[in-house]
Amino acid sequence: MSLNSEVSQWKFKNFLVNKNNSFNKKEILQILPSEDIDLAYKTISSWNGYLPTPLISLNKLNEKLKLNKIFYKDESKRFHLKSFKALGGAYAVEKIIIGNDKKVISTATAGNHGRSVAWGSQKNGLECKIFISEFVSESRAKVMRSFGADVIRVKGNYEHSLNECIQESNKNGWQIVQDVAWEDYKLVPKLTMAGYSVMMKEISEQIKNEKISHVILQAGVGGMAAAMIAGIARYLDYVPKIIIVEPDSAACVLESIKAGKIEKISIEKESIMGGMSCGEVSLVPWQILKDSVHFCVTVSDDYISKTVKNLANKYFSDEKIIGGECSTPGITSLVGLSNDNEIREKINLNKSSNVLLFGCEGDADEQLYQKLLAE
């Protein structure tokens, strides 16, 4: 089947308009202040090996969807860690140890955050303990060990691994560096978000005179999405339509937006997009997301391997792109939304639209990447 006939069949699962939308730049920058965003850029851009990741034009997909442009931020090239998470955990480690006598860093992770925390700990001469659930692949665990971390596997899902991490850390006096916030634990998640916002700084320069009309942001617990929104408030003088995409099996942001308050959902089946398979939006991101998101959309796992292959085989762009499972939902949701004429009109998606997508990770899980390519 040709690309054209194939993608014209793709569909999203659920779609929601946020009735409470009112983007308030001042309020957003009170939650993640400009000084924190600026300090993160200053620090991270001075790290060895720092280079902005490419902003690639998905010109071939664009032709099919009849939009003006599709920009794809390719985080497979983020340092040697292969995901945007490199910007968050490692930065939070570096900042939280200032004036802190704890010598052991701990975290719970679906993979990429742990890799970043392990790298940050190694760079700063600290020990690192990483808790993973039974759903995190051994190939991801191996990479974290290669950054010097002690990886501890916990029975159950992500939530179980986080509970175990908190318990053990409290018992042993370890410094938790988590990307999720809870009452009394907000500083570190804010630092990770400040780190992520470097992506928006780079995009604001790479985009030159173009204006982004729509941005699609993947959400797990919402940290990355909220950080990009803070970056929009900090670096752009206009507001694109902000769309959150989640796996349909873990739509905790959509359900919370619908309810107007944080809703915890139970995950019946873990999505292949492991980093986004989260049941509850995090506290700090929620404060930003609840008013600034325009639309939420969910997608199934059905198009993951096709999208991974289309990226690799240059069906979407002139160049080959290595995009892992969490890089796909921005593309699949955009295709699904574009295929629906009523939605196109509703969200103003047309031949003048410039859409920004995030390729959050490369082949961070090499085994899974090869499996998806071979499917």
Ligand SMILES: Cc1ncc(COP(=O)(O)O)c(C=O)c1O
């Ligand atoms: C690998 C990975 N983990 C996690 C997330 C979600 O980030 P957050 O939990 O901050 O919403 C993403 C977003 O796509 C991702 O690609």
